[in-house]
Amino acid sequence: MYVCNCNGIREREAHAAISAGARRPADVFRHCQSTAKCAKCVCDLRRMIQDAEVALRHAAE
DSSP: OEEETTTTEEHHHHHHHHHTTOOSHHHHHHHTTOOOSSOTTHHHHHHHHHHHHHHHHHHHO
């Protein structure tokens, strides 16, 4: 599934960026060698980042 239609960023690419250390949507765009265009995906990217951080915290407990 696409997370960012403007740049063609798929969920798996966004997850790979987050796993590589992306902590902000701008980091995901940088990892995917793109930039925000319409920014409709920014909320989804933030949610994905937050979910990954929560999962990491729970795994550490």
